[in-house]
Amino acid sequence: MTDLILTPNIDGADDFYAELLTAHDGLSKEDSDALNARLVLVLANHIGDRKAISQAIKTAKLGR
Amino acid sequence: MTKIFETPLYAYKRSKDQGAGAPIRHKVVIIGAGPVGLAMGIDLAQEGIETVIIDDNDKVSFGSRAICFAKRPLEILDRLGCGQPMVDKGVEWDVGKVFFDDREVYKFDLLPEEGHQRPAFVNLQQYYFEEYLVNRVRELEAAGAPIEIRGGNKVTAIGTHDDHVTLEIDTQEGSYNLEAEWLIPCDGAGSPTRKMLGLDFVGRVFEDNFLIADVIMEADFPTERWFWFDPPFNKGQSALLHKQPDGVWRIDLQLGWDIDKEEEKKPENVIPRLKAMLGDDVQFELEWVSIYTFQCRRMEAFRHGRVMFAGDAAHQVSPFGARGANSGLQDTDNLAWKLKLVMEGKAPDSLLDSYNAERVHGAEENILNSSRSTDFITPKSEMSRLLRDAVLDLSEHHEFARPLVNSGRLSVPCTYDGSPLNSSDALDGPARTRPGSACPDVPLGDDYLLPKLGGKFTLLTIDADAPDMVEEDGITVARLALSVKDDKSGALKARYMGDATSAVYLIRPDQHVAARRPNYDDNLFRAAIRRATGKE
Numbered sequence: 001m002t003d004l005i006l007t008p009n010i011d012g013a014d015d016f017y018a019e020l021l022t023a024h025d026g027l028s029k030e031d032s033d034a035l036n037a038r039l040v041l042v043l044a045n046h047i048g049d050r051k052a053i054s055q056a057i058k059t060a061k062l063g064r
Numbered sequence: 065m066t067k068i069f070e071t072p073l074y075a076y077k078r079s080k081d082q083g084a085g086a087p088i089r090h091k092v093v094i095i096g097a098g099p100v101g102l103a104m105g106i107d108l109a110q111e112g113i114e115t116v117i118i119d120d121n122d123k124v125s126f127g128s129r130a131i132c133f134a135k136r137p138l139e140i141l142d143r144l145g146c147g148q149p150m151v152d153k154g155v156e157w158d159v160g161k162v163f164f165d166d167r168e169v170y171k172f173d174l175l176p177e178e179g180h181q182r183p184a185f186v187n188l189q190q191y192y193f194e195e196y197l198v199n200r201v202r203e204l205e206a207a208g209a210p211i212e213i214r215g216g217n218k219v220t221a222i223g224t225h226d227d228h229v230t231l232e233i234d235t236q237e238g239s240y241n242l243e244a245e246w247l248i249p250c251d252g253a254g255s256p257t258r259k260m261l262g263l264d265f266v267g268r269v270f271e272d273n274f275l276i277a278d279v280i281m282e283a284d285f286p287t288e289r290w291f292w293f294d295p296p297f298n299k300g301q302s303a304l305l306h307k308q309p310d311g312v313w314r315i316d317l318q319l320g321w322d323i324d325k326e327e328e329k330k331p332e333n334v335i336p337r338l339k340a341m342l343g344d345d346v347q348f349e350l351e352w353v354s355i356y357t358f359q360c361r362r363m364e365a366f367r368h369g370r371v372m373f374a375g376d377a378a379h380q381v382s383p384f385g386a387r388g389a390n391s392g393l394q395d396t397d398n399l400a401w402k403l404k405l406v407m408e409g410k411a412p413d414s415l416l417d418s419y420n421a422e423r424v425h426g427a428e429e430n431i432l433n434s435s436r437s438t439d440f441i442t443p444k445s446e447m448s449r450l451l452r453d454a455v456l457d458l459s460e461h462h463e464f465a466r467p468l469v470n471s472g473r474l475s476v477p478c479t480y481d482g483s484p485l486n487s488s489d490a491l492d493g494p495a496r497t498r499p500g501s502a503c504p505d506v507p508l509g510d511d512y513l514l515p516k517l518g519g520k521f522t523l524l525t526i527d528a529d530a531p532d533m534v535e536e537d538g539i540t541v542a543r544l545a546l547s548v549k550d551d552k553s554g555a556l557k558a559r560y561m562g563d564a565t566s567a568v569y570l571i572r573p574d575q576h577v578a579a580r581r582p583n584y585d586d587n588l589f590r591a592a593i594r595r596a597t598g599k600e
């Protein structure tokens with residue numbers, strides 16, 4: 001079990017962010033929401049570590 | 065042909081207790097001849113404990129309720145002498161398919177583990193199950209066992225005392241009074257006993273209705289469990305198709321909350337729904353149609369002095385996961401031996417508190433699993449539907465999402481982790497046989513392990529020495545000596561030894577592990593026996 005990484009960890013942060021936005025281009029609100037939901041599941045599975053996922057959920061819920 | 069559920073199986077007969085001057089006192093009275101009450105009665109009567117089962121009805125369960133019976137309950141039924149007819153008549157299945165919208169998203173195989181006498185599941189109408197239990201009661205009666213079923217007897221009042229319980233019973237010939245040293249209400253989810261004693265039953269109601277139809281059809285659907293999320297024939301809802309014996313198929317259709325139940329139940333409304341699902345050219349006949357709202361709830365405590373609740377009276381779950389009757393049988397399995405020891409004065413009354421502790425734990429597990437399944441099947445918020453649909457979409461192409469799909473987590477035996485009857489684990493063995501676990505079966509040549517364990521305390525030694533018999537404060541424990549060589553398949557080693565080279569297990573009468581160590585140690589095993597009988 002590892003701790004959730006909350007320091008910069010993505011090379012090319014601007015590229016990543018642009019890619020995320022582009023994925024939503026032209027989608028309806030409904031399709032965008034569905035995409036986000038799938039993305040959360042795919043990423044959570046990739047992380048796998050239950051402790052890190054729990055911390056991620058808490059961090060996201062806190063919103064800060 | 066009259067169906068078994070239309071035939072009175074224990075019609076009202078006047079008993080000699082009626083009109084007796086003073087109320088007759090019985091050892092044990094069970095309220096309810098449903099599956100749980102019958103199993104409870106059989107278990108006690110097999111042990112020679114005088115038992116009267118009271119039921120206001122005289123037939124088996126009307127229509128079809130439970131259909132899916134899991135391995136552990138079948139093993140318990142083996143001990144009660146009625147596992148075989150269940151397996152002979154039941155339909156075995158391993159494969160399930162999950163559909164989303166108009167497509168099959170994936171297929172699973174339960175891939176049952178080899179080396180168990182009983183299959184992972186059989187499907188069988190509850191009324192057959194109850195019939196086999198009644199047959200077994202009759203068989204025991206004929207052999208002189210002290211058991212009696214009184215149909216047409218309705219319990220109307222209960223009084224509790226320190227050393228007995230009083231009951232008032234209504235019959236077609238008027239009412240009479242009875243006394244019982246111990247009372248076991250198995251009177252179902254609506255338990256009148258619970259209400260008479262003013263006890264709570266709290267939990268969650270799922271605001272949804274399900275149409276449950278049993279249809280008789282000659283159809284070439286395979287023997288598989290098919291589950292649909294949001295299918296074209298039941299938009300926005302779910303559906304299930306599952307096979308039972310005699311060409312009967314179980315169909316569940318989710319209907320939503322705001323419906324008129326009486327309207328929906330009418331054949332002219334049911335038939336078009338089923339045709340939309342099965343196709344226009346399939347010929348079928350309706351055996352039974354009901355509409356249910358599901359709930360997950362339990363009593364805070366199952367034991368109240370001399371009254372021990374079991375089955376649906378104590379806990380209720382939504383049927384996704386088939387945990388109702390299956391867990392009720394685990395209640396009776398847990399209670400019977402404890403009550404016997406307490407009645408015989410071989411264990412303190414407090415042993416019965418462990419029934420409460422262990423089975424509340426079991427009920428919590430079942431409620432948790434059934435609630436989660438229900439939340440997945442019937443999402444109650446926009447976001448839970450969105451996530452659910454995302455899981456289903458991904459599951460079609462990506463294996464990782466399949467374990468998240470929850471159309472019911474099918475009943476598995478409860479492990480009594482943290483039970484006051486467990487001794488701490490002293491074997492470096494497999495987790496599945498740690499103290500508290502139900503013993504997994506193992507093939508032993510032409511035979512199996514579980515029938516050899518039977519329903520008594522056992523000292524199972526595997527490549528270890530121990531006395532053939534240990535007697536500790538009234539509890540006799542016989543040894544069953546095995547060697548890993550007794551099982552060529554390697555299951556005995558894999559399930560009971562792991563990396564250990566020798567093992568000694570103390571096994572309870574309900575075939576749950578109480579203690580295990582690499583070697584026999586007289587002091588420690590005697591302590592374990594005392595602990596397993598509530599004396600430590």
Ligand SMILES: Cc1cc2nc3c(=O)[nH]c(=O)nc-3n(C[C@H](O)[C@H](O)[C@H](O)COP(=O)(O)OP(=O)(O)OC[C@H]3O[C@@H](n4cnc5c(N)ncnc54)[C@H](O)[C@@H]3O)c2cc1C
Pocket residue numbers: 095096097098099100101118119120121125128129130131132133190217218219220250251252253255256257276356374375376377383385386387388389390391392
């Ligand atoms: C649609 C559906 C599907 C299900 N599927 C499954 C499944 O696949 N697998 C599974 O394991 N479970 C399943 N269940 C649950 C299962 O049917 C119940 O858990 C089971 O019937 C409970 O048995 P019981 O003996 O506790 O209670 P019940 O079967 O309800 O029996 C209670 C008995 O008490 C009697 N009684 C009540 N009041 C009195 C009184 N005042 N005096 C005398 N007698 C009285 C009644 O006549 C009745 O005979 C399903 C349930 C439903 C509704």
